[in-house]
Amino acid sequence: MLALIKLFCIILGIFYLKNSIKKIKNPYLFAIVLKEYSMPEKLVLRVIAPILIVVEMLLSLLLLSNFSMMSILLVGTGLQAFYISLIFKNMNKSFSNVCNCFPLQVPQKATTKKLLQNLFLFVFFVLIYGLSIRM
Amino acid sequence: MWEATFYFFILIFIPCLFFYLSLRVKNDHIFTEKCMSSNQFLNVSLKYTGFSIFVDKNFLLSKLDLFKKISKTIEPCIFVDVSNNNIYRKTDERIIDELQINVLPSILYIKNGVKKEEISNFMEFNGLSDSEIIEHVKLRIERTKQIVSSH
Numbered sequence: 001m002l003a004l005i006k007l008f009c010i011i012l013g014i015f016y017l018k019n020s021i022k023k024i025k026n027p028y029l030f031a032i033v034l035k036e037y038s039m040p041e042k043l044v045l046r047v048i049a050p051i052l053i054v055v056e057m058l059l060s061l062l063l064l065s066n067f068s069m070m071s072i073l074l075v076g077t078g079l080q081a082f083y084i085s086l087i088f089k090n091m092n093k094s095f096s097n098v099c100n101c102f103p104l105q106v107p108q109k110a111t112t113k114k115l116l117q118n119l120f121l122f123v124f125f126v127l128i129y130g131l132s133i134r135m
Numbered sequence: 136m137w138e139a140t141f142y143f144f145i146l147i148f149i150p151c152l153f154f155y156l157s158l159r160v161k162n163d164h165i166f167t168e169k170c171m172s173s174n175q176f177l178n179v180s181l182k183y184t185g186f187s188i189f190v191d192k193n194f195l196l197s198k199l200d201l202f203k204k205i206s207k208t209i210e211p212c213i214f215v216d217v218s219n220n221n222i223y224r225k226t227d228e229r230i231i232d233e234l235q236i237n238v239l240p241s242i243l244y245i246k247n248g249v250k251k252e253e254i255s256n257f258m259e260f261n262g263l264s265d266s267e268i269i270e271h272v273k274l275r276i277e278r279t280k281q282i283v284s285s286h
Binding site for chain 1 (some may be wrong): 141142145149152153159160161167193209
């Protein structure tokens with residue numbers, strides 16, 4: 001069971017690493033997309049966009065290293081809670097969204113499907129933490 | 136031991152990454168703000184002589200690194216957004232017609248608002264890597280400079 005949890009963590013770690021590298025390659029584009037989600041421009045450009053990318057990178061490193069399940073739970077649920085609230089706040093809105101480069105977390109249209117996908121990841125973090133402390 | 140090394144790495148790496156990203160977002164924002172609208176271009180075009188890149192702003196954003204390198208190669212040059220989907224739609228269309236732009240983005244040599252030379256349009260660069268595109272643009276800029284100076 002423990003091996004299975006570690007495998008899930010590695011898969012999820014690779015997924016978040018890939019996502020964060022994509023954002024690091026063009027952070028301004030990510031900031032522009034975030035701005036469309038009715039967020040204040042200055043705050044997004046200066047703080048929110050860089051912080052979100054950094055947190056995603058941190059999460060991927062934590063998942064790949066698998067040292068502390070508590071840190072994974074806190075960072076993972078925190079990040080997912082932010083994206084869930086962002087999609088929930090903009091439910092059924094469409095965005096011009098330059099390239100639809102970040103379809104999972106900031107999609108071109110905030111749909112229930114996208115909300116559920118993010119919610120699934122949120123629950124997944126709670127689940128792997130719960131299972132790991134039972135081991 | 137490994138755990139301590141890992142957390143030490145995180146402690147150094149994460150703040151550095153944050154500062155790098157903040158700086159990059161700020162620089163990219165300054166760069167894209169330089170891209171003028173077609174209306175602004177009309178106001179300055181009569182006095183302007185030099186290279187201009189006519190581009191769809193969304194395309195500019197998605198290929199920001201490439202355009203930053205190109206702008207360094209052909210300094211001074213101005214970027215004009217003629218994306219045809221903003222409030223300046225009519226002016227965009229007017230500029231596209233007047234300068235006979237067939238493909239966006241296009242690099243033109245403009246003299247007092249009149250198109251003198253098309254350096255290149257990006258249709259020709261399909262399938263090329265960024266560095267190859269920059270090499271092609273450099274060659275064409277040199278050629279255009281020679282043509283212009285000989286006139």
